[in-house]
Amino acid sequence: MTEHAQSNESIRNNEVDSPLTRKISWGSPKEVWMVIGLALLTGLLLNIPMMFGIDEDAFFPRNIGSILLPALLGYSLYVSKLPNRIHWSLLAAAGSLVLYTNLLPGTLDDSALVLACFHIPILVWFVFARAYLGEDWNYSSKRIDFIRFNGEVVIMGGLLGLSLLLFSAITIALFELIGYRIEDIYFEKIAIWGLGAIPVVALYLVHNNRDVTSKISPIIAKLFTPPAFLLLLIFSIMLPQAPETIFDDRDILLIFNMVLLAVMALILFSFKNEANSTFQLYLLFGLAAIAIIDNVLALSAIGVRLFEFGISANRLALFGLNLLMLSHLGYFGYRIIGVIRSKAELSTVFHAMGVYLPVYGVWAAIVSLLFPLFF
Numbered sequence: 001m002t003e004h005a006q007s008n009e010s011i012r013n014n015e016v017d018s019p020l021t022r023k024i025s026w027g028s029p030k031e032v033w034m035v036i037g038l039a040l041l042t043g044l045l046l047n048i049p050m051m052f053g054i055d056e057d058a059f060f061p062r063n064i065g066s067i068l069l070p071a072l073l074g075y076s077l078y079v080s081k082l083p084n085r086i087h088w089s090l091l092a093a094a095g096s097l098v099l100y101t102n103l104l105p106g107t108l109d110d111s112a113l114v115l116a117c118f119h120i121p122i123l124v125w126f127v128f129a130r131a132y133l134g135e136d137w138n139y140s141s142k143r144i145d146f147i148r149f150n151g152e153v154v155i156m157g158g159l160l161g162l163s164l165l166l167f168s169a170i171t172i173a174l175f176e177l178i179g180y181r182i183e184d185i186y187f188e189k190i191a192i193w194g195l196g197a198i199p200v201v202a203l204y205l206v207h208n209n210r211d212v213t214s215k216i217s218p219i220i221a222k223l224f225t226p227p228a229f230l231l232l233l234i235f236s237i238m239l240p241q242a243p244e245t246i247f248d249d250r251d252i253l254l255i256f257n258m259v260l261l262a263v264m265a266l267i268l269f270s271f272k273n274e275a276n277s278t279f280q281l282y283l284l285f286g287l288a289a290i291a292i293i294d295n296v297l298a299l300s301a302i303g304v305r306l307f308e309f310g311i312s313a314n315r316l317a318l319f320g321l322n323l324l325m326l327s328h329l330g331y332f333g334y335r336i337i338g339v340i341r342s343k344a345e346l347s348t349v350f351h352a353m354g355v356y357l358p359v360y361g362v363w364a365a366i367v368s369l370l371f372p373l374f375f
Contacts, residue, residue, distance in 0.1 A: 025208040034078060035204045038071040043196035045070070050188070061108060065121035066098040069128070071200035076131035079207060090131050097123055104372055112313040112375035115367050119317075122364040140354025141347065147268055147357075148218070149206065155216055157202035164194045221269035222280065228266055229287050232259075236290055239297070253301055257318060260298065260325060263291045267332070268353055281340050288333045295326045313375040317367050324363055328356045 026032060045067045049056045060067075073094055077087055101120055106113040129137065129146055136142040168191055175182045267284055302319045309315070335352040338344030 024205075024212075027204065027208045031078070031204070035075065035200055038074050038200045039197035040193070041074075042067060042071045042200065043193035046192050046196045058108070061114075061117045062101050062104070063098075064117075065124035066101055067196075068121075068199055069094050069098065069124050072124075072128045072203065073131050075200055075203055075207075076128055080132055080134040082131065082134050086130075086134075090127055094124075094127055097127070100369070106372070110372075112372045115313055115317050116369075116372050119364040119368040123361065123368060126361045126364075140357075141350040143354035143357050144268060144350055147265075149210075151269055152206045152216055153199075153202045155220075156206050157198050160198045160202055161195075164191065164198070167194075218269060221266055225266060225270050225280070225283055225287065228263065229283055229290070232263060232287065232290050232294070235259075236294055239294075253298065253305075253318070256294070256298055257322065260291055260295055260322075263287060264325060264329065267291075278340070281336060285333060285336045285340065288329050288336065292326065292329045292333065295322055295329060298322050299326065313371050317371065320363055320367075324356070324359060328352075328359075331356070 045063075048054060049059045073090065077090070082090070097120060101116075104113055104116060108114055108117075129143070133142055133146055168186065172183055172186060267287060270280065270284055299319065299322045302315055302322060306315050306319065332349065332352045335344060335349045339346055339349055
């Protein structure tokens, strides 16, 4: 083969391997039909209040996890090919969560019930994770990969949601041009089914195209890590000087904890299995260090409120969550120092990230299952 012919062959090979020319994988026909069925099932669950005259404000807060569970669990059990024993145990756990959610007494004015409604979707996520990962759940690095996978599913779901919104706007506008106003019937009869399809379709698309989607979340995380570091640093410096602080306002304390959770998520998404640059390691350590300081402040604020006003479901739940985050960030920070000083492998950081995930699941189970009994 001549040099010119070899050059042309090389170009053709590169074009075939290019992400721009890579074909989208749609899986098997059986898988496609299963996704359609699960999407229809989710749409049916979303329509339960309208079909049976149930109060939506009472139904959806209790059942948001239960609505997503059949589709996520069904698809995960299909792709993971778990043994029948684990298969049925996960289905039993899922059914128990759905039953427990709907048998909980009280109204949404009850703080313990509200906490349970917030934490039961976390338990749903753990059932989903166990079903999808199968035996890989036993490995810390696989758990972190699964969190990144979830980020990619969320991004894909957001794109599908925007597409649905654009399609809806065009549909309504076109019918309005010929004198028909179809907003109410469209959203009640059509759009809700599309909304129900988004989670399982996003999961299906990302699962079958990991080579395309796997680079999205780390890129976004690395782009936002430097501004997040600066923002958290400035915020932490100005926090003691603010007219309303986390020691005075419960709502500010709650938002503050949500910011800390977002910072932890950013740290998790920023790491890749290959070596990170030294600058990125120092940046992530700085982010973790500031988050640790802020976490101590949050624990102090919750401790003050516990001392002044006594134990309540909300205060105890926040206190436990902050203790978990503080210990998790401390362990992570210790491991990343070892990597920076070349005394530890990067795998130890992944272990530090992934080993705590079951602990969060245990705490979510305590808040969901025990708090309503004691508060």
